Amino acid sequence: MSRGRDSLQTIARVPRSQLVREQLREAIDRGDFGPGEALPSERELVETFQVSRVSVREAIRSLEAIGYVEVHQGRGSFVTKGPADEYIDAFARWLAVHKEEVMDLLKVRGALDELAAEGAAQRADESAMNRFRQAHDAFSSAAQEPEPKLDRLVQLDIAFHQAIAEASGSTLLIHLLQDLNQHLGESRKITLAPSGRPAKSAAEHAAIVRAINARRPAEAKRAVATHLAAVRTAVSDFEAMRAAVADPPVVPVS
Known part of the structure; x- marks a missing residue:
């Protein structure tokens, strides 16, 4: 007997900050932003991704935690070489x-x-x-x-x-x-x-x-x-x- 709708699962909600982080990480991995290069400003990222400032900040913080970017207060976020x-x-x-x-x-x-x-x-x-x-x-x-x-x-x-x-x-x-x-x-x-x-x-x-x-x-x-x-x-x-x-x-x- 077919399980029908019982076999279907709810699609998990993905936090917007996670989606922003992944797009930025992939862009860095592709070389779109090289070491030492600044990422777009917070305002530009908000406009580009159509998300809140909070989502952008959380995404940047996650990238900083793993060594993809370095944040300089008042200057912006810059791509780093990251840990080996x-x-x-x-x-x-x-x-x-x-x-x-x-x-x-x-x-x-x-x-x-x-x-x-x-x-x-x-x-x-x-x-x-x-x-x-x-x-x-x-x-x-x-x-x-x-x-x-x-x-x-x-x-x-x-x-x-x-x-x-x-x-x-x-x-x-x-x-x-x-x-x-x-x-x-x-x-x-x-x-x-x-x-x-x-x-x-x-x-x-x-x-x-x-x-x-x-x-x-x-x-x-x-x-x-x-x-x-x-x-x-x-x-x-x-x-x-x-x-x-x-x-x-x-x-x-x-």
């Missing part, structure tokens, strides 16, 4: 297996980093202050390089957060974060690989440093929470973008 394909493919395979574990570990890391920053703001002596300032300067300098070395960025990022843990004076936090960082190396590569992300991490680090220097524990905790929220978003955006690249949306023909 071997990095992207390796990260995608790794994340497909470890996504749930990574997100759980990042939540734990966030809680521990917040406690460390709070403790550092309350108890760090001048010697400890100097060490995490130097760690911040080292990461910030590396992040500003034209083509930052990913492995070096990861090590400098770990060193910065570990210096804050040491400044807190808590032996327990120091050891817990040391152990945790052994499991988060690959996730750090995912978050630091997209073009422009190292500089943003450096800016987030700077906010943490300012709060600790000012001896403001609550502000230091908030700065860490903001930073780790951005890290978790970067991981989620990476996974979503790679899934879309592997299985782009099908646009119904009207």
Whole structure:
């Protein structure tokens, strides 16, 4: 007996931002926009695609997360070379297996980093202050390089957060974060690989440093929470973008 209409399925609604992102990604892949070239302005994209500014901004943010574009405030969005394909493919395979574990570990890391920053703001002596300032300067300098070395960025990022843990004076936090960082190396590569992300991490680090220097524990905790929220978003955006690249949306023909 024929299943008839029971075999038919509702066509999934595809977010407009996803359709915009895919068209832009395909244009970049074709070479319509080369490295260093600016994409059309937000207003032009709104008019071209007949979508809202919100949809355009979400599409650009997704492309930035995977390293297709770099956004310069007040200047626009520019095509980048993006992370090397071997990095992207390796990260995608790794994340497909470890996504749930990574997100759980990042939540734990966030809680521990917040406690460390709070403790550092309350108890760090001048010697400890100097060490995490130097760690911040080292990461910030590396992040500003034209083509930052990913492995070096990861090590400098770990060193910065570990210096804050040491400044807190808590032996327990120091050891817990040391152990945790052994499991988060690959996730750090995912978050630091997209073009422009190292500089943003450096800016987030700077906010943490300012709060600790000012001896403001609550502000230091908030700065860490903001930073780790951005890290978790970067991981989620990476996974979503790679899934879309592997299985782009099908646009119904009207």
